[in-house]
Amino acid sequence: MGRLIVVSNRVATPTETKGSAGGLAVGVFGALKDTGGVWFGWSGDVVSETVANAGPTLEQDGAVTFATVGLTRKDYDQYYRGFSNATLWPVFHYRNDLARYERDEYAGYRRVNAWLAHKLVKLLQPDDIIWAHDYHLLPFAEALRAEGVTNRIGFFLHIPFPSPQILINIPPHEELVKSLCCYDLIGFQTDTDQLAFHDYIERHARGTVKPGGNVEAFGRKLRTGVYRIGVFPDEIAEQAKRYESRQHVMDLKQSLEGRKLIMSVDRLDYSKGLVERFRAFEQLLERSPEWRGNVTLVQIAPPTRADVSTYQHIRQDLEYEAGRINGRYSGLDYTPIRYLNQRYDRWKLMSLFRESQIGFVTPLHDGMNLVAKEYVAAQNPDDPGVLVLSMFAGAAAELTGSLIVNPHDSVGMCEALQRALSMPVDERQRRYEMNMAALRKNDLGVWRDTYLRDLRAVPLMKAAPNGAHGTGAGASRKTQDGAPDDAPAAS
Numbered sequence: 001m002g003r004l005i006v007v008s009n010r011v012a013t014p015t016e017t018k019g020s021a022g023g024l025a026v027g028v029f030g031a032l033k034d035t036g037g038v039w040f041g042w043s044g045d046v047v048s049e050t051v052a053n054a055g056p057t058l059e060q061d062g063a064v065t066f067a068t069v070g071l072t073r074k075d076y077d078q079y080y081r082g083f084s085n086a087t088l089w090p091v092f093h094y095r096n097d098l099a100r101y102e103r104d105e106y107a108g109y110r111r112v113n114a115w116l117a118h119k120l121v122k123l124l125q126p127d128d129i130i131w132a133h134d135y136h137l138l139p140f141a142e143a144l145r146a147e148g149v150t151n152r153i154g155f156f157l158h159i160p161f162p163s164p165q166i167l168i169n170i171p172p173h174e175e176l177v178k179s180l181c182c183y184d185l186i187g188f189q190t191d192t193d194q195l196a197f198h199d200y201i202e203r204h205a206r207g208t209v210k211p212g213g214n215v216e217a218f219g220r221k222l223r224t225g226v227y228r229i230g231v232f233p234d235e236i237a238e239q240a241k242r243y244e245s246r247q248h249v250m251d252l253k254q255s256l257e258g259r260k261l262i263m264s265v266d267r268l269d270y271s272k273g274l275v276e277r278f279r280a281f282e283q284l285l286e287r288s289p290e291w292r293g294n295v296t297l298v299q300i301a302p303p304t305r306a307d308v309s310t311y312q313h314i315r316q317d318l319e320y321e322a323g324r325i326n327g328r329y330s331g332l333d334y335t336p337i338r339y340l341n342q343r344y345d346r347w348k349l350m351s352l353f354r355e356s357q358i359g360f361v362t363p364l365h366d367g368m369n370l371v372a373k374e375y376v377a378a379q380n381p382d383d384p385g386v387l388v389l390s391m392f393a394g395a396a397a398e399l400t401g402s403l404i405v406n407p408h409d410s411v412g413m414c415e416a417l418q419r420a421l422s423m424p425v426d427e428r429q430r431r432y433e434m435n436m437a438a439l440r441k442n443d444l445g446v447w448r449d450t451y452l453r454d455l456r457a458v459p460l461m462k463a464a465p466n467g468a469h470g471t472g473a474g475a476s477r478k479t480q481d482g483a484p485d486d487a488p489a490a491s
């Protein structure tokens with residue numbers, strides 16, 4: 001079996017793949033170890049042009065090579081901070097109102113994709129399969145094809161794929177989807193995302209969609225499929241139990257003085273519905289005086305993308321809302337919302353989930369939402385908490401034992417909290433078992449292995465007439481926009 005080449009905007013460090021960080025990094029690393037391979041992408045560093053061009057930096061861990069490159073300031077601003085996170089991320093999360101479009105950022109996005117492809121080509125072998133991840137890399141396969149690469153190339157989109165009416169707000173939408181069609185297999189989180197893509201293909205690209213997710217468009221044939229990302233539930237359960245008596249849990253318990261605990265954990269992002277969540281919690285305190293002083297919401301929200309202006313605004317909004325609600329309902333010995341703007345160790349999060357009576361996960365739009373799955377997995381089967389989950393999280397389709405809410409309906413969310421706070425243990429157990437069965441049936445290993453099985457089954461492209469055969473040998477040594485060897489063009 002050929003090697004696996006994973007490409008993602010950020011590459012996990014070898015330590016992160018050892019379980020301390022958990023989640024996706026561990027799952028993907030498992031597949032890399034099986035076949036040997038390369039994990040390629042951005043190191044997270046902004047560097048000089050000379051250093052960027054000198055990359056990639058290689059780090060070996062058994063049969064797996066971690067290959068990383070730095071980005072120049074201009075590349076970072078245009079590709080990452082600009083088009084990826086100020087255009088694609090908001091539009092794909094249905095927030096056109098927060099999106100901007102700048103031609104030079106889009107050009108930078110394509111330029112960096114071409115440059116990354118050019119860097120990767122030198123590491124490829126003929127029978128490698130390539131698996132690219134997420135919205136930063138929509139044109140990556142096209143850039144590899146331009147380098148003469150004929151290997152199988154797959155793509156998985158971790159975030160929602162928007163309906164065509166939303167997507168067409170991005171001026172070069174057609175060029176983007178055309179580029180995307182250079183992949184051999186596109187994986188989506190949910191049926192809704194796949195349908196939205198098919199809808200675009202049929203209505204805007206004059207392409208065809210055949211049974212089994214087979215698509216013909218822009219002169220290419222490709223496959224699409226739904227692969228719901230999961231977690232390893234039994235490992236999380238074991239970790240949550242192992243750390244349940246640690247000092248941080250004891251400290252929290254003591255400070256709660258018998259109050260019920262609602263837990264929320266999200267990257268600080270406007271797609272996660274944090275302001276709406278705080279207001280729903282306020283509704284609870286307003287409508288149910290018996291809960292005032294008797295329930296605490298702990299919101300952990302580590303900042304991300306802090307140099308993108310929309311993220312600065314959400315941070316300000318949240319600080320204002322938390323302050324306002326706490327000002328209204330705090331007592332000398334009671335603070336209703338504990339808002340923690342920092343990152344915690346994974347094992348701490350899992351044990352805090354286990355300690356809480358409610359997991360409150362209410363994104364406005366979310367590809368899947370792994371926190372929802374982690375919350376369920378971390379529960380004590382004898383006395384499980386209740387998951388209150390947004391209907392707009394991909395996870396809602398699987399976690400049917402949750403209380404499903406609309407995050408725009410603060411009274412509806414408040415009612416779900418009331419119900420969860422007084423739910424009898426037998427109902428909580430029944431709901432927990434339903435959710436756990438779904439998690440076990442479709443864990444992270446199933447997601448990964450099913451995707452890779454399907455990618456390996458895609459018919460191989462014919463080699464180009466000039467003899468290029470998957471290593472890029474014989475292929476053009478120019479990046480897509482004509483920049484010379486190794487140069488981050490126009491930088």
Ligand code: GDG
Pocket residue numbers: 021023024158159229265266267300302342343344345346349366367368369370371372374
């Ligand atoms: C994207 C899509 C999709 C959070 N805070 C801390 C921390 N986390 C961990 C969580 C969880 C992960 O980060 C977040 O995953 P989510 O799925 O909830 O959300 P995104 O980051 O937006 O992920 C999403 C996902 O990709 C996978 O395909 O589900 O829809 O948006 O694992 O536990 N981890 C630690 N400290 C924190 O403070 N250690």
